[in-house]
Amino acid sequence: KxxxxxxxxxxxxxxxxxxxxxxxxxxxxxxxxxxxxxxxxxxxxxxxxxxxxxxxxxxxxxxxxxxxxxxxxxxxxxxxxxxxxxxxxxxxxxxxxxxxxAFVRQGLIAYFKMGCDGDGNLLAMENKFYWDAGAYTEYGVNITRASGYSSTGPYEVPNVKTDSYCVYTNHPVGGPMRGFGMPEMHAGLEQCIDELAQQIGMDQVEFRRINCLKEGSILVTGSKMHPIGLSQCLEKTAEAIGWGQKAEPSAPNKRRGKGLALMWKAPAMPPNAGSSAWVELAEDGRVTVGVGGQDLGQGAFTVVAQMAAGALGVPYEWVHVATPVDTRYSPYEWQTVASRLTWSMGNAVVNAAKDARQQILEMSAEAWDEDLENLDILNGMVVSYKSEREMPLKDIVIYGLPKPDDQGWIGGPVIGRGKFMPDYVTGLDPETGQGERAVVHYTTGAQAVELEVDLDTGQIEILRAAAAFDVGKAINPDMVLTQIEGGFVQGMSSALFESLILKDGYVQNPSFVDYRIATSSDIPESIQAMFVEVPQDDGPWGARGVGEHPMVPTIPAIANAIYDAVGVRFAGPPFTAEKVYLTMLEAGIVK
The missing domain is CATH 3.30.365.10 (Aldehyde oxidase/xanthine dehydrogenase, molybdopterin binding domain)
Structure with a gap:
């Protein structure tokens, strides 16, 4: 529990x-x-x-x-x-x-029961979740559902029973938060995986290596797993943290431990959540892209510009994203949630850029009397591989081109339009919970930490962290790595410090004086962020989202490391110094 x-x-x-x-x-x-x-x-x-x-x-x-x-x-x-x-x-x-x-992340009471054979193969899992939706259900039911169809974690389990309940309480209203129920669910599940491996005398990484999802694995909903790089993420993370190598603590009153956890998460959304985009070229050949998704600091507009430039054939510096988002003028976007923009909005942007590109090439082929397949757009120039003729976009995209016989003009202002909706998603049978493709895809990954516990105070110091996620294709590698780093820090904050103290439904700690969050002084000296690229079949250039995922496995990775260091477990976070010390005292580890 x-x-x-x-x-x-x-x-x-x-x-x-x-x-x-x-x-x-x-x-x-x-x-x-x-x-x-x-x-x-x-x-x-x-x-x-x-x-x-x-x-x-x-x-x-x-x-x-x-x-x-x-x-x-x-x-x-x-x-x-x-x-x-x-x-x-x-x-x-x-x-x-x-x-x-404001919305809060829902509380959760979770029960896990799982079993395996002597060789470490998972055989069965029984889970029960009670989600604290608060006084009203805004997103509560959606999180409850998402935890149900992802309840096994990133493992293939042949026999599964899961009950997930959304419960009204007199607490603050639960809403969506980074991870959408997955950090809460994985917090207990990944600790149970560790405990089960230890009970049969198997190394925790080896146990995960045996049971983690691979391409073709049968999921709890009955669908087959698409190609993923979870095994590679596990190996990269274990190697980076030095799994199996025990380092000496920095002082006699400290104990050192390592912990690791896996994760998976799908975009939780209705099957008809759509995206749209437009691409417009100006007299100077520069490009404006219209989208309805939002930039929250994650760099969505940077990626939009990169994808538009790549699909159209112009330098990135030529592309501008129209802001602010305005429902009167911006194209429709469902919502900026679910780590879906790079994938869903990205598909719409690529389709819009390809539409504009096709207009330009068809116009040029007719005007130059050449076959379309001989033409291309490279670095803002229309080029012919056959005649070696070339012309800058600025001479084409507004006023068009003269016809081959010079009797009039063809073309005109170029505006590309694109849309995307995952029309291949199926529902779940209400009786069996089975469906051919209940979600669009899963992003998977692994995370590990090395930490020290002070026996005198219970204080935890995260010494280093390592994480790897399969992103399909990193459109902007630097931004992917910083998302992984930032997600770890936010996950670490929820593991070590954060908790709303409630009394009769009333928040008792409504300020940063009493509600502690991680600061720069808490960040470990080393966060080794890595990614794996196994292309996603429905993503632009194979990309899938990774915005929420780095926060998902942090709580159990830290909890498993604490157990490795001092041999105690907790009913839940935060793992404050006081809680750690009192638990060690109760266990007889300290006096």
Missing amino acids: YRIPHIQHVPIEPHVAVAQVEDSGGITLWGSSQSPFAQRNLIAQALGISQSEMRVIAPYVGGGFGSKAGVSMESLAVAIATKVKGRPVKLLLTREEEFFT
Whole structure:
């Protein structure tokens, strides 16, 4: 049994919204939002107006981690604005109000029961989850469902029984947070995997090596696993942390340990969550890309520009992403959640760039009287491999080209359009829980830590960390590595420090004085971030998302390392110095 506490998202920018109702009846909302199109739709429905009368403008967001998905306090600003037409109404939450009123990560009580044969092959698993949704269910049911179809973790288990419940309580409202239920679920599951391996006398890495998912593995939903590099992630991480090599502690009063955990996560979303994009070229050949997804600091717009440049055939420096996201002018995007933008919005961007490219090449082929297959766009130039003729885009994309007989012109302004929706996703049978392809794909990975426990104080110091994730294709390798590093730090914060203290449903620690988060002084000297590239069949250049995933395995990796160091386990995080010391005292490890 494991109990995972509520935690707050604590983005550096709190929730803020400005709303204004025009004399015409139209409403404009400016907000720090991950979901401008969802807000347009839901608020319009609530007010009984058409979506075309509701406009949402979403500038760059100063962090969200899920707390700014969907609709929360923004609707209040709109409601007040309807009473003072023509005047803007601004609502900005203080940090204390963030703790009291914004979404929190749901609490979880989880039960795991699993068994294997003498050779270490997993045979059965029985799980039961109770998700603390709070007083209302915003995303609670969706997280409950996601934990059900991912309940085995990244392992092939032939016999599985899982019950996942969403429970109303008098606690703060549970919402989506980075990992969408997977950090909470893996926290207990990966500790049980360690315990089971130890019970049969098998090395924990070897146990995972035997049971982790490979291409063709049968998942709990009955579908087959697509090609993945989880085994490579495990090997890279174990090697990087020096698995099996025991180092001496830095002082006589300290004990050193290593821990490792695997993870998997699929984008949790409806099967018809779509993306769209447009690509427009200007007189100078420069490119503007329109998207409806949001940049929360994860670098989404950088990747959009890279993909548009690569698909169109122009330098990256030529590409500009239209901002802010504006539901009146930006193309539709479901939401910026689920680590789906590089994959879903990326597909739409690539399709839009290819559409623009096709228009340019068809125009050039007709004007030059050449076969289309002989033409290409390279570094902003249309080139012919046959005639070796070339022409810059700026001479083509607005005014077109003269016909071969010079009797008129062809072409005109080039605007490419693209969309993407995963129409191959199937549902789950309500009786059996089986489906051919219940999710679009899974991102998998491994994470390990080496730490020291101070026997005198219970203080934990993370000495180093290593992590590897299969990203399909790293569109921007540097940004992938920094996502892995940042996700580890946020996961470490939730493992060692963070917990909402509740009394009668009321938050008792609504400030950074009493709600501790990791700072730069807590970060280990070494975080070795790595990635594996096994292409995803439905991703742009094989890419899949990795934004949330580095936070998923951190709690169990640290918990397993603590056990390796001092031989104690806990019902749940945070693993504070006080909790660690008292647990060691109770176990007789210290006196």
